[in-house]
Amino acid sequence: VEVESAATVKQLNKARQRNEVLAERLSNQNEHCRQLEEQIRKSDEYSCNLQHKVEQNEKNFSTRLTALPPTLRSMKTDYASLRSQVRNFSEFYGSAINEAKKQIAAAINQMSEANKDLLEKYRKEVALRRKYHEQLVELKGNIRVLCRVKPVLKEDQHEEGQSVVVATDPNNESSLTVLTKGKGRVFELDKVFQPQATQEEIFQEIEPLVTSSIDGYHVCIFAYGQTGSGKTHTMEGTVENPGINQRALKHLFHEIEERKDMWSYNVSVSSVEIYNEVLRDLLSKDGEKLDIKINPDGTGQLHVPGLRVIEVKSFQHIKKILATARRNRITFGTQMNQHSSRSHALLCITVQGTDLATGSKTTGKLNLVDLAGSERVWKSGAEGERLKEAQNINRSLLALGDVIQALRARQTHIPFRNSRLTYLLQDSLGKGSKTVMVVQVSALESNVGETLCSLKFAQRVCKVELGPAARKIESGLCSNPDQGLNVQLLPTPEHKTPPSSSSTSVAIILNLSSVCMEELVSSNGLVLLPVWLMNREILSAHSHQDINTSVHAELLILL
Numbered sequence: 356v357e358v359e360s361a362a363t364v365k366q367l368n369k370a371r372q373r374n375e376v377l378a379e380r381l382s383n384q385n386e387h388c389r390q391l392e393e394q395i396r397k398s399d400e401y402s403c404n405l406q407h408k409v410e411q412n413e414k415n416f417s418t419r420l421t422a423l424p425p426t427l428r429s430m431k432t433d434y435a436s437l438r439s440q441v442r443n444f445s446e447f448y449g450s451a452i453n454e455a456k457k458q459i460a461a462a463i464n465q466m467s468e469a470n471k472d473l474l475e476k477y478r479k480e481v482a483l484r485r486k487y488h489e490q491l492v493e494l495k496g497n498i499r500v501l502c503r504v505k506p507v508l509k510e511d512q513h514e515e516g517q518s519v520v521v522a523t524d525p526n527n528e529s530s531l532t533v534l535t536k537g538k539g540r541v542f543e544l545d546k547v548f549q550p551q552a553t554q555e556e557i558f559q560e561i562e563p564l565v566t567s568s569i570d571g572y573h574v575c576i577f578a579y580g581q582t583g584s585g586k587t588h589t590m591e592g593t594v595e596n597p598g599i600n601q602r603a604l605k606h607l608f609h610e611i612e613e614r615k616d617m618w619s620y621n622v623s624v625s626s627v628e629i630y631n632e633v634l635r636d637l638l639s640k641d642g643e644k645l646d647i648k649i650n651p652d653g654t655g656q657l658h659v660p661g662l663r664v665i666e667v668k669s670f671q672h673i674k675k676i677l678a679t680a681r682r683n684r685i686t687f688g689t690q691m692n693q694h695s696s697r698s699h700a701l702l703c704i705t706v707q708g709t710d711l712a713t714g715s716k717t718t719g720k721l722n723l724v725d726l727a728g729s730e731r732v733w734k735s736g737a738e739g740e741r742l743k744e745a746q747n748i749n750r751s752l753l754a755l756g757d758v759i760q761a762l763r764a765r766q767t768h769i770p771f772r773n774s775r776l777t778y779l780l781q782d783s784l785g786k787g788s789k790t791v792m793v794v795q796v797s798a799l800e801s802n803v804g805e806t807l808c809s810l811k812f813a814q815r816v817c818k819v820e821l822g823p824a825a826r827k828i829e830s831g832l833c834s835n836p837d838q839g840l841n842v843q844l845l846p847t848p849e850h851k852t853p854p855s856s857s858s859t860s861v862a863i864i865l866n867l868s869s870v871c872m873e874e875l876v877s878s879n880g881l882v883l884l885p886v887w888l889m890n891r892e893i894l895s896a897h898s899h900q901d902i903n904t905s906v907h908a909e910l911l912i913l914l
């Protein structure tokens with residue numbers, strides 16, 4: 356029992372302790388319950404309040420709701436009216452905009468009609484301007500010979516106090532007098548420039564022709580004269596004072612810019628040198644020899660295979676090209692001028708135009724030619740290679756003179772093929788093309804022989820167009836006192852054996868006013884030249900060294 360009671364007591368104690376814990380928990384739970392009851396009470400109170408408020412709000416809301424419909428109605432009405440206003444507005448503006456559009460379209464139509472009218476008038480004006488320009492060029496003549504007298508420069512006066520033998524007349528722009536052997540010899544040309552004439556003045560005379568090349572014409576401008584007479588100065592000029600070449604190209608690009616609304620243009624350039632009858636490309640570094648051939652395109656035109664043709668976009672570009680050509684040009688010395696150019700230099704500009712309105716095309720050409728010095732072979736003291744060179748130069752200048760003369764005389768046969776120069780320029784020298792020859796002369800006494808020779812050449816070319824005399828020359832023998840020529844054919848049996856049995860030995864008496872052989876003048880002013888004639892061709896001229904190729908040509912033309 357004791358043992359059991361001890362254990363029971365222990366369990367009792369444990370039960371008591373548990374009881375205490377549970378009692379405490381119960382009391383905690385009771386406390387918690389109380390708190391919860393308190394919260395529920397508060398919540399009830401709160402919900403009562405809320406319910407009260409809701410009831411209150413409901414009342415207010417229903418009061419407000421009863422006041423709302425009239426406002427809503429008025430708002431609805433306003434909205435509807437606004438909508439209709441907006442509809443009306445867009446309709447109104449829609450029609451106003453349409454109306455405005457119509458008016459603008461009508462105005463645009465009117466404007467474009469007016470524009471068309473203006474454009475048409477402008478076109479007519481341009482055509483008229485071109486026609487007048489043409490007439491002006493026609494009036495001046497399609498082949499013109501100008502003369503520029505070189506001013507006397509210090510470096511040209513090798514001997515002190517050399518006199519000036521060339522006089523220009525300020526009152527007569529087309530005449531010039533040369534003092535020779537105590538007499539004044541007058542030359543009539545298309546225009547004579549005083550020594551003080553500026554590069555600009557020279558160009559002004561040429562300008563219409565440059566414009567012609569843009570209009571599709573073929574134009575040739577030559578500078579002719581003895582070495583040192585100013586050909587290169589006239590054609591190329593200096594950097595500060597450029598000559599015809601640069602001014603022409605500047606004018607060309609200016610005109611192209613002016614016409615850009617109606618025309619588009621392509622400008623291309625080539626440059627060749629003719630030296631000893633050999634053609635070389637001045638724009639190619641290797642300067643290979645070139646040949647003139649018939650173009651295989653079937654147009655029958657000539658072309659130079661392998662020639663470099665550069666398309667030019669601006670005036671600045673062309674300046675570089677001109678500098679290249681200048682660098683490549685061959686120069687050799689002669690007794691007359693240490694840096695004399697012994698070759699012909701050609702700058703060939705092709706201008707292709709397209710009429711933007713009609714699509715029609717034009718092709719114009721502008722050939723600017725600085726010829727080699729024209730001095731007589733015997734005077735330049737040339738020998739060997741130089742003699743051959745000088746003879747070639749003379750031959751080609753002579754051929755050029757013949758071509759120009761034949762063109763001015765409107766002959767049916769034009770001897771283009773007699774030299775590379777004329778052959779190359781064939782399509783720019785022929786019918787419908789325009790040519791200007793600027794003959795350069797020195798005013799100094801020491802050059803009088805060459806000056807006379809150049810002026811005679813110029814006048815020979817210039818005189819021809821003056822009427823029926825030209826046709827007489829074409830038809831055969833002539834005796835034409837009007838032209839200052841006195842020609843007779845006489846048999847000269849005492850002369851050597853004829854070169855062929857069908858040739859005739861003749862002598863020609865020429866009045867020396869028409870040929871360049873002052874040295875052969877006889878007391879009566881006449882000279883007898885024994886020559887062989889076969890098929891109307893001169894086979895040989897007298898071997899006198901002063902009978903140069905110019906005389907030969909003079910005879911050929913007379914015959």
Ligand SMILES: Nc1ncnc2c1ncn2[C@@H]1O[C@H](COP(=O)(O)OP(=O)(O)OP(=O)(O)O)[C@@H](O)[C@H]1O
Nearest residue numbers: 505506581582583584585586587588694695696728
């Ligand atoms: N009108 C001028 N005003 C000033 N100087 C000039 C004039 N004409 C020529 N000259 C000068 O005379 C010199 C010879 O002229 P240029 O070289 O033009 O002669 P050229 O006829 O071309 O000779 P070449 O046959 O040797 O080429 C140059 O120094 C040039 O500047």
